[in-house]
Amino acid sequence: MTDPASPIWDVLRSTWRAAAMRTMAELRCADHLADGPLTVAELAARCDAHAPSLGRLMRTMASVGLVETVGEDRYALTETGALLRTDTPFSLHSGVLFNTDPTMAPALAGLTSTVRSGRSNWVETKGVLYDYMASDPDLLALFNDFMTNRAVPMAAGVAERYDFSGVRTLVDVGGGRGHFTAAILRANPEIRGTLLELAQVLPAAREALESWDLGDRCELVAGDFFDAVPPGADAYLLGSVVHNWDDAAALHILGSVREAMPEDGRLLLVEIVLPDDDQPHFGKDLDIRMLCIFGQGRERSRSEYTVLLEKAGFTMTDVVELPFNASLIEARPV
Template identity: 50%
Template sequence: MSSSGKPVWEAIYGLSRFAALAAVAELGCADHLADGPRRVDELADLCGADAPSLHRALREVASMGIVRSTDDGYELTEHGMTLRSGAPGSLRPAVRAIAQEGLWYAIGALTRTVRTGRSAFAERYGSFYAYLDRDPALRTLFDEYMIARTRPYLGTIAASYDFSRFHTLVDVGGGRGHLLAAVLAGHPRLKGVLFDLDHVVPGAARALGERGVADRCRLVAGDFFDSVPPGADAYLLASVLHNWSDQEAVRILRNVRSAMSPGGTLFVLEMVLPDDDSPHPGKDMDIRMLAVFDGGMERTRQEYTTLLRAAGFRLAEVIPLPGSFALVVADGDPGG
């Protein structure tokens, strides 16, 4: 492999490595290896797989450090433990969600998307969330993936900013409520409002209850394109704006600006892209957004500055968080 061609070959081989990882995750191999090594034929019986084919997939993920070969077959490594179902920090839902058939199609059809400017996924399947709603099992899997995405910063979000100076935080598009629950748990005097679509809101009660903050949080159903709960002094948009075009994002932001009490603060939690050519997970995420969503994108700091200004906000600061995320803090611009 020549040094000049190395980045290209790495990308080519990376696709095969992820495919093998996805197969091992989907088959539940890590669950069956949790108690120790197993022979390939034994593991194949437990997973409902063809033994020679499974051996080839395991050989590939062994080269990635997920499993290792032993005299008795294969065993999990520390990295492989993250593929166990229900294990703390499990990444199995994330791998299975990204490897789901529709998302595979979206990535494979990226050339068509780049040519036309229209998501090939959207052309075939319609909107991503409508696609999820047609399959309850897939919706559950995607929700678990989203929880896995929040895990790197979930333990630090409450300490990343002094939320105690606010009276009420509205989590707009708050989903299952894990993020809002973490912030409320870290600030005992803060009250919360979880706002999302009517079929999403009931699922948040469990997370809020588990963190012991349900008595300080209201659940409100609605559509953020129409309006958001008014009168609060703090609003949070976490992994919301990247789903939408600039025009749609400004519409959401203007609804928040109209609802916010004077002197209020907006928090936008997203991956903020670097302005240079350096690698960043947000650039990988941006390609998935391009492939799946018509108009969805990750943005740079300058792009957020422009977006916020168009909705009457002023970007105040960007606070780095674990997992390549950032908390964008914005104030209501008096001239906006």
């Protein structure tokens, strides 16, 4: 018989396990285990840690599946645990450290105030996250590394799983350093890209695109998607943009795209699409973080995206599943 208290304890336990995983990341245990199993004593010497305490940590991490016991007080890294290595593609090391950083703890602690007022307690007390991180270079570096490691597999998923037949010109709206543009252009040599970003972001985007030998196939345009986007392209991609804004702002952004888009154009949104029923989903938990930290940002369900797109003059035509619980939403002008 299922204990009705189990779901409550599962949630509480998750905070304890997150703290343990952060410590494993801070000590770089995964890096030290990369070459093979170690005893707790050997690992403690490399991590500069107290061996008995580290042994208790490893026991818990083994129960989570990040390491496995391969002998008495001896642990080996698992495939999942290897994602905490700092030298592996798509590492989650920075993601763990950023999302468990003590600096961010007040955001979740202020959730009750946020829910009562409808305004992010974090924004009210500390300001916009991006402005705050500008004064904390270490936190900003973690965030940027985390976003890059998250964007690269999602971008690869877009390039591999979506059919770009008929697309010759693509505008990446708010495209950051150009990870989505790069993946799409590499997979589709016939496409030329335009990346729209704020002026201060473009030097990093130019450097990245040139490092990928794509500088001659992608035009960089300084601008604000609230004002206007480059007109006349076959497709407009917004990767993790819409979820940063409330419905009014999102409609404004989508309106800018709709105005620029030809009648046979395509809108491509890379976002998390929540199920409309009660089933668990990563995005539902992430939405609480969005509520705490960004205030106006939110994750949306398929039905909510359908309504939002219709108000902006689009109709949803397809949803393609991507890595990291994300999806690519295709929409066409009505």
